[in-house]
Amino acid sequence: MKFIFAPALLRLGSPLLFKEFLVLVRRGVEEILSKAVDSVSKAAEQLGKDAEVAFPGTVYGLPLIYALTGRKLGSLESLRGELVSTKLLAMKKDELTSLYNSGLAALMAMEVSEAVNFSTVKAYPKPYVGFISDTTFRELSLSLADGTVPGIAVLTGRASGEEMHSLLGELKDRNILVLLAGPIIKGVKEAGYELGLESKLVPLGESYPSIVYAANLLVRTPLMFGGVEAGRREEILSYMKHRVPAFMILLRELSEVTAPIIAGFAGLGVPVITDADIPEIPRLTIKVDDYMKSVEVGCEVKGIKYKRVVKPPIPVDYGPSFEGERIRKENMYVEFGGAKTEAFELLRIRKPGEVSDGHIELVGPDLEELAEGSAAPLGIIVDLAGEGVERDLEAVLERRIHQFLNRCKGLMHIGSRDEIWIRISKEAAKAGLKIRNIGDILYTMYHSTFPRIVEKVQVSVITDPIQVSKMIGEARRLYMERDKKVKELTEEEVDAFYGCTLCQSFAPTHVCVITPERVSLCGATSWLDAKISYKLDPSGPNFIVLKGRCLDPVKGEWTGVNETVLDKSHGSTKRVYLHSIFGFPHTSCGCFEAIAFYIPEVDGIGVVHRGFKEATVNGMTFSTMAGFCGGGKQVEGFLGIGVNYLRSKKFLVADGGFNRVVWMTSELKERVKESIPRDLYDKIATEKDASSIRDLQVFLREAAHPVVQRWDKKA
Ligand code: SF4
Structure with missing residues (x-):
């Protein structure tokens, strides 16, 4: 979608008056609606007016429209009818209601256009995610329910790689799930972050209208988890405003495309924090002079509480913001595994008497004894003990090594078991990071993450080639034993x-x-x-x-x-x-x-x-x-x-x-x-x-x- 700036309305240095903003929103809505009508007409010519249009993996049809109107649309003809109602919605009179309604109308029209695209072009090209299925949302919601992920930020607009690096650091430090749409994704890529669900940086699409996938995800919360019936618009909007821990950050661009998006998200009860010159509506559109404050403001407005991540005693930074950090060969001091050397990680549940809490040992040379640019063997053995921790949890607990090590700045961890690949950067080596610190990280993180069940932790980090070869065999034997046991776990056997x-x-x-x-x-x-x-x-x-x-x-x-x-x-x-x-x-x-x-x-x-x-x-x-x-x-x-x-x-x-x-x-x-x-x-x-x-x-x-x-x- 092309976007048209409205220079007459964008007076440098002074925020738009409410009326001016409303004019900008309305102009944008007209453009968005007319594009939606065009796309439906073209698709109807191509596929026939009765052709079915749907997003994959949802029981909610076009979720935004379904939630707000209770109508589950199917055919192109029904979409055409919906656009007429959407236009009427945008024309309601009172100014604040008109602003919200116009914004909602724009989002609904974008949803129609995207649904039509889906049935003609199918999925977005990778790495873009486009529509997020109910199952994926349910998986994500488990982390939201248990507080591991305290909230969701929808990020759009335009920013440089450097700016994105700082802003994403703020979001990642709080472990907030970030949905990205529009040109801002370019900045995220420049900042060197890994995109995807695992890194909690989800690229919806590179165009602004793809932001509707954030709206039609969030609006499923009252339907899926709040017991609110589709079509009960006021209840849906009230739930969104008071219960959904989400806010939007828009950087820089105010246009006839982004203005309706701002109005739409505000109308949905998702506050918009921006450094663009917009009129403020208390708790719904908030202008910040410094974009770095936007995360703090968003969390405050939505009451998002977060725990600062515990930092192990290591000489480099540590936190979720470093998850997904890639270390390229030219920046690498040393690497382990990755099919170049033998490497493994193993977590064992032991009896309390077999674990000496806090014992961290390095068997073999540390970083300064390894040549820069070399590949070395590595073994990591974590022994845990605790009253509530049983052997059948070994695999689940072992999988956390990946996350714990990846949060260390300058350390990249990929894979699991005997297929790991770890790199330590030159910068981290220069800052004094040692291989032994792997033990410090794991000791601290297992204790702080699982205080209810873990009482004792000891870690052996092995770089001695003979010892790695010896222990990798033992590790493989234990993996097999564990797999066999999990496969053989039966309903009769468990308590x-x-x-x-x-x-x-x-x-x-x-x-x-x-x-x-x-x-x-x-x-x-x-x-x-x-x-x-x-x-x-x-x-x-x-x-x-x-x-x-x-x-x-x-x-x-x-x-x-x-x-x-x-x-x-x-x-x-x-x-x-x-x-x-x-x-x-x-x-x-x-x-x-x-x-x-x-x-x-x-x-x-x-x-x-x-x-x-x-x-x-x-x-x-x-x-x-x-x-x-x-x-x-x-x-x-x-x-x-x-x-x-x-x-x-x-x-x-x-x-x-x-x-x-x-x-x-x-x-x-x-x-x-x-x-x-x-x-x-x-x-x-x-x-x-x-x-x-x-x-x-x-x-x-x-x-x-x-x-x-x-x-x-x-x-
Ligand atoms: S109740 Fe729903 S979310 Fe929970 S496990 Fe079953 S299907 Fe999944």
Whole structure:
């Protein structure tokens, strides 16, 4: 979208008057609306007016429009109608309301244009993320719920690499999730930051309209977590204003494109902090003279509380702002692993008597004894002990080494286990960083991050080549042992399962029961993840589910599960079979990754993944079936599942497991190929083999699928 400056309105040095700003906003809205109308018309010519338009991975249609109006749009024709209403919205009279409404209208029109782009051009090119799915948002929201990530900043405008370096430092120090849109991304790249969900710097798109992906993400919060019904506009906006910990920072550019965006976010209850000359609206548009103050102001206005990160005793800076820092070869003092030398990291849970708290040893030469530019072997062994820390948490705790080391300025850590790659920069070496400091970092961070469960920590850092070779073998043996144990963890063996009710805000009676053999429906939480999350914060999103007595080992019915589900579903679900689609299946929320569905005509089960847009073999789409079984209901014959459940030995075991699966989407079948018994793989049809029940019957008989014997027995 081209953007037009309004020089007559931009008087240097003095903020625009409210009326002038409103004029700028209105002009921008007209332009944005007319572009949206054009894009819908062009797409209708190309695809037909009844063509469906949708974002992938959401049950909320075009989420911003859905949240504010309650209308779930589908066809291009419906988008055209929506734009007419949007135009009317922008024309409301009272000035402040008009400003907000105009801004909201602009964002809604941008959402229409982006949705049309999605159905014609598809996804954004990498590294841009574009639309963020419900599942990804749910994963992110777990960190927001437990306070690890205290808030979200939407960052746009224009800034140099140097400016971005300082500003992102402020955001990263507070561990705030940053959504980036527009030309500012260039500055972020220049500042040398890694972009992506993992580094919490999410590039939505390089154009300004891509900022609507931030709006349509934030507005899903009241729908997904606040129990607010779509279309209850005032409640949605009030929730956004008071409960959603998000603010926007706009640097520098005030134009006919950014002015409506400012008005739109302010209208949504997301305060805009900017160094551009805009009129101030208390707590919603705030002008700062120094852009470096914008993060502090944003946090203050939204009441975002954050913990400063603990700093280990090392001679260089430390904090989340250094996560994702890349050290190029020319800036590298020394490197370890990365397929050039042997290197590994290992975390072991020991008995308290076997760990000497605070003992940090370096076995082999330190940095000053290694030649600049060289590659050396490395081993890191962390031994932990504590009353509540058990061996099955080793893998989850070991994965934190990556984050803890990456926060050290001048130290780059990639990978895990015996595939790590660590680089130390020349600058860090010059500042006095030693290899031994790896031990200081890990000692401090394990104690400060897990004070509830970790009592003793000792660290061995090994650079002696003979010792590394010796210990890497031991590490590999332990990885294998651990993997085998995790794979073999069964529901019968563990003392308890875990549960989650985060989805109750939109699925009021849904209760996820998470076992070692049944991942959560959203796929974001395994049994180990839930266990550690519960141990760290027993009043957090995950709770313990005591198993009680096993009533049916095949269907997976337990007295403790029934009792907990009855309680947590507010009395609506009395019994649950963990491994059957019939009788009393697990409830389904709305953010499941796939749906298993019974096909009575062939007495078999189909599985469709979210993202498969066409009709399945029973003539229904994923979203139609999601409508049947979502919302926390227990619906016989339809079951929302996490994709990893297909890899479980207990996958619908009471119904025959894969012996009963007759149809899958080809993409899903490929993804879980290794878990489908070899002799069955070719007997399961996909959309390429059968698109109707008739086709399916023919396919199954020709392939001699096991369900055919059931037909013959019945006949
Ligand atoms: S209730 Fe289940 S599906 Fe929903 S967020 Fe929790 S684990 Fe995921």
